[in-house]
Amino acid sequence: MQQACGPALFLARGEEAGGDTLMPLLKHYAKASQWVVLSECMVTHDSNYDIRLRQIAYINSGWSIVVTQDKDYTLQTVLYGLRCIMYRRFLSLIRTVHKPTFALCPHLRPTTKHRIWDATIQRRDVTTSGMSYSEGPIDPPLLQHTIPEHFASIVSQYGDLPAVMARNPVMMDASPPPTTSISKRAKAETTTLTYASLDALSNTVAHSLRSLGVKKGDRVAVSLGNISESVVLTYAIFKLGAIWVPLNPSFNSAQLGTALSHLGIEVLIMGAVTDLAYKPCRGRSNLELLSSLIPGLTGEKSKGKGDKIESSVVPTLKTVVLLDNSASHPQSGFPPLRDLGILTPYTTLLESSPRSVMPDSPLSANETINIQFTSGTTSLPKAAMLSHTSVLNNGHLIASRMGLEPSDLIVCPPPLFHCFGCVLGLMATATTGAAILFPSPAFDPTATLHMVSEHRATGLYGVATMFVAELELLSNPAFASQLQPDAFKNLRKGIAAGSSVPESLMRRLFNVMGLQDLVICYGMTETSPVSCMTSPHDSFEQRTRSVGRVMPHTAAKIVSPTDRNKIIPRGERGELAASGYLVMKGYYGDPERTAEDRIVDPEDGRIWMYTGDEACMDKDGYVEITGRIKDxxxxxxxxxxxxxxxxxxxxxxxxxxxxxxxxxxxxxxxxxxxxxxxxxxxxxxxxxxxxxxxxxxxxxxxxxxxxxxxxxxxxxxxxxxxxxxxxxxxxxxxxxxxxxxxxxxxxxxxxxxxxxxxxxxxxxxxxxxxxxxxxxxxxxxxxxxxxxxxxxx
Missing domain, CATH: 3.30.300.30 (ANL, C-terminal domain)
Structure with a gap:
């Protein structure tokens, strides 16, 4: 693909570089200002021999590399114009410029006559090109593991540290008695799982799910709030190689039925009562919703255990696992679970062995592990398919940019069924050994501030509306007096995402809550989700005016409103697009809608996700979202x-x-x-x-x-x-x-x-x-x- 930011500079070593073969090739690409992008780079020695340098070229980082052969000119001369993170062993090779070696490439056979004479790199200057195109840094390197593999490494390092702390809803959140101790009340209502206990519990649940027929590749729907069981189920599903499908618990019967049918769901896990935002302990009973899915649920037939579920709404549905949380909602009127024998109690999933579990066949980092329904602010939701690589690394890179550490306690009110909760929250903390704290199953500003206060949290997440509600509470002296005097002593880190954060709101968060290192994340479900992000080191203006710069191993461009093939100059407004490891695999069962926004560049084969957001990029690469194109x-x-x-x-x-x-x-x-x-x-x-x-x-x-x-x-x-x-x-x-x-x-x-x-x-x-x-x-x-x-x- 042609770029207007000037040709890359390729360097070689004269005669040893292959002279007649290489130099014309270099001149050709320099003249065309093009890059060569190869998903698998190969040098062929003879008919019996292939040397493959794998996983070198799959995302954009702006490095160009020339690899030349030894003096046997019968070999191919290969130009690697890489816009990607170099594989670790290839990075090692690059650092040994002018030193022929085989030792650093263990995949090369010792008998080969191939010799790397030169590997010269030069970073293309993408921040001063004058065009709205930017490539993120190449550090930290991408994780090459699956999610279960990386989780196992975290458990081995931080097994005794808290992984999840979940606060159950209590009526006192609505009007807490002034004489009641905050810490005493909250501790009694909080469930804590260490990384080791989370690992053991998820093993147990994974074995139980397998006994229910769940296998690798199956789509398992989970419709629960921010509770510890949600996290246990998430890792249990991952360990089986099944696909985790988090659903909005507040879906009505039509929405739920449509989602389940579209994905061909066989196993659904949900709560007896759906917790509602701002309404602790006053949730919605799901009996009517379940009855719409399973006709005759409350009849005599349902009392017999072992009966098969038959649903005309979702013909594929075989099993519904019910988590009975009705005790927290005394007014819900949900019947005893024994009267609904056709449903499987969640407690039965806790009866299996905690021994390690393996999937039916080996997992690949590029396989789909998560299907997320988009938010649907401008249209009907779509089911985006995300891989181990995209979900794990997005969380990893977010944690790195915001500076998360194992000692951090991050309060996360955004829902787990959304990318904000599961990637920016759960994956970011789980890749660093930090703890994620859920103040309530559904958003409740009172519970959020209580949890920050009791645990002296170091971080707080939210969208603008959540922060506004919390600040509104803190402006009430009667409520503020109930919190610990040093409630916000350790609170510095945080993420605001989902919508813009006005300057006035940001200042209040700095001054009232101490969120000095609050960062802004931008993205969309289809990019796993974050493609741009500010840094704690950015100025106040940069954190309020922009959504930061491009994330590592990611490229972003802003294209003409009338021609997506034309990158516009910096400072002009156009449609923002992102490319790299983070782009979804597609919309499940919807190739037409996938093709509308996930577009393969015909010249270089790169996949770009067009966001539908209007944006502009300044001279330093900071991206400002100026509106929604549809708005x-x-x-x-x-x-x-x-x-x-x-x-x-x-x-x-x-x-x-x-x-x-x-x-x-x-x-x-x-x-x-x-x-x-x-x-x-x-x-x-x-x-x-x-x-x-x-x-x-x-x-x-x-x-x-x-x-x-x-x-x-x-x-x-x-x-x-x-x-x-x-x-x-x-x-x-x-x-x-x-x-x-x-x-x-x-x-x-x-x-x-x-x-x-x-x-x-x-x-x-x-x-x-x-x-x-x-x-x-x-x-x-x-x-x-x-x-x-x-x-x-």
Whole structure:
């Protein structure tokens, strides 16, 4: 693939380099500014002999290598233009420049006449090329193991250290008595597993799952919250070589049935009650959901153990393992498990031997080990297939960049069924011997802060909405007084991901909670997920303005809105794409949708994942996400007095000559600075005159009285209001601070261009979100359309 950043420099040693054969080849590639990328590099000696240097070229790191042969010119001269991490033994070979050797390449036969005369490397300068293309560093090296192999090495090193600490929900989280000791209460409700006990328990469960018929390659669905059993099941499934399919526990019957049917699930593991965010001990009973999957579940037939499950909704379903957590939800009304004999109690999985378990056949690091459903903020979820290599190394490299150590205690409220919880959380801690702490099965800010306080946690994860909820609690002196005086003494590390983190929020996290080393991660499920990340050493501005630089062993480029083959200059906005070990294997059972975004470059064979996100890259390689392409609102000036507006809904921008784009993130970041605004989300709304106009959905701070506006959304219900009236509902008190539509518009007019001023302002109590905390803008658009089209608007 041609790159506009200049040719690579290939060096050789004159006559010994192969002269007539090599030099024309070098000149050809230098002239074309191209690179050769080989997935398996080979030098052929004769018909009886192959020398293979494997796993050298599969990701982009910007190194170019020339390997020449000895003076027997009958051999092939091979040019390795590698954009990849060099395999360890090849790195050793490179460091012995001008020293012919076989010892460092044990796979070479001693009798071979091959001799490496020269191996010269030069890093291409990708940070000053002027184009929006960047390659991450080559250190630390990629792990070549499967997940079970690496986990075994961690157990051998850190077996006695805590691996998982899970806090069970307690009603006191809702209104804890001031006289109750936080540490005493929390300790009584926390389950701790060391790495050694996690290893033994997962062995036991793996043997039990095998007895249920689970084998290598089977897809096993797990629909549980952030509890210790989730982690045990995850490693048990990995050890069998089966494919772990985490599902959102809050799925309704239609969503669950669709997911199970699509993947041909035979074994489903779920809880009797689904824990709900912000509602400890007030979960949803899953009896109705299970009954929709298994007709007659509560009838007489279900009481007989050993009966086979027959489901017309999911014909492949054979076994449902039920974890009875109903005791934590006294109001759920879930019946005793003995009345549902057709289901398999989770406790029976704990009756097997803890001896080591081996898969039916050897595992390969490139095999699918995890299927993740995408978040679905702009469309229906898709099932992304991820490998051992992608999941393990993404966690490993995240841990390395943020500086995780075995002594770290990381509180992780983001859900395990999402990449944030299972890769940034579980894999990152498990690759370093650190501990992951689950404050509650579903997000609860009270439980999160209690866990940080009791364990003097060193790190805290979350999306922006989670951090906002926690800071809101801490602003209440009555609650803050219940925490230990030095609750945040050790708290420095953390990750914010899933959405942008405004500067004002970042400062509050620094000042109130002490998260001085908080980093920002960017990615998508299809890239395992993180492709860009800031560092604790980055400046405050770099950590709020950007999502950092490209991760190791990863390449990123920003391409033209109208031509994905054209990389644009730095500073310009376009679609972001990523390449490397981290790219998914594809969407399960959906080759057409896979081909839309996972594209093989025809010139060099590299696989690029196109994100659908609009971004720009600065001169130092920092990437700024400026919006979602599907969220983009564009203004086209036809004449000086006419403006036509539209929302781009395709995976690429429309062609608009002389137009100017409106980026929702730009307006959101501005409004985050307005006093009285707690959260804001901006979308495009239908408009008769302009086609599309800007609309802001705003969550005001508690105690702030809202005035005017174009509608209120309370408990998911849209209520239109006249623009000259106060918003109805409990948006604020009669006295105190106010926030009006005119305040919003004036603020944007003062700080941004006039065409960015929201025409519509809606007050909302809570955004529709995915379970991982991302705002579902497509639902906001639907609400806005309803409000705008109403007679009162």
């Amino acid at each position: 983009l609102i564009s203004l086209l000036r036809i004449h000086s007095w006419i403006t036509l507006a539209m929302v781009i809904t395709d995976s690429a921008f429309a062609v608009i000559r002389g137009g100017e784009n409106i980026h929702p993130l730009e307006v959101e970041n501005c409004l985050f600075q307005l006093r009285g605004v707690q959260e804001v989300s901006v979308v495009g709304v239908p408009d008769e005159r302009y086609g599309e106009a800007v609309a802001a959905f705003i969550v005001p701070h508690k105690g702030v009285r809202t005035i005017g506006g174009d509608g209120v959304v309370e408990a998911g219900k849209a209520i239109p209001i006249a623009s000259d009236k106060e918003a109805s509902g409990s948006q604020g008190k009669e006295e105190g601070e106010t926030l009006g539509k005119q305040d919003v518009q004036d603020w944007v007019k003062t700080n941004l261009s006039s065409h960015l001023i929201p025409k519509y302002v809606f007050w909302i109590d809570e955004y529709p979100k995915t379970a991982s905390g991302k705002i579902q803008k497509f639902k906001l658009r639907a609400i806005a359309k309803e409000l705008v089209s109403s007679p009162s608007a």
